[in-house]
Amino acid sequence: MSSVSRIISTLRCNITFPVRAYSTSVATTESVPAATTGHYKVTQTRSTIGVPKSTIKVLKSLGLGRRIGRPVFQPHEPSAAGKILKVKELVKVENVPGPIPAEGYKRTRANNGYKVIGKML
Template sequence: MSSVSRIIAAVRPTLTSPARAYSTQTADAAAAGGYFKVTQTRSLIGVPKSTIKVLKSLGLGRRIGRPVFQPHNASAAGKILKVKELVKVENMSGSIPAEGFQRTRATKGYKVVEKM
């Protein structure tokens, strides 16, 4: 099964529900449906501006290899299909793992020993 058909199969139950302008799902309700773990694998060099905007709306575009978690819904699936050549997608069930909340910072390269 290709990655596109897996994404569509995961979102199909939400595609048949009545459309709303804004989602009223809570985080717990979205966790019950599962998440997409989306990881950027390719650079944005030479990509059209519209594609860059879609990637930034997914929460990507800053670092290659950093995962973000999107709930299973039609808007997230549409965005993923727009940038499918630039990202790797995995289906996750249950709640978001701890790695989704951790953001690591690079070391400064120096250490403050003493203040004057």
């Protein structure tokens, strides 16, 4: 055995590698980042005329397609993000942290134009 091979063999014995510790614990809800607790405010800005049927179906699944300018709130989830990416040319998206604001629950129906004060008879 040559002197070089003896040095290499002694070095191999002295080299130690760091031990990696793997954890099998399940993540709790406390470790969920705060960014996932918000909502996307999705507003349709363009018409669906001339758009493929698959894109119209995605708009319907988001809750859009009835009126342009009507906002819809979607939770921060990968499925909602994928749908939004599919129709990104037709919608405007804003990030809303926290729960859905009160404007998300307002009625979208227009006023009748008159008000009933009382009965005539």
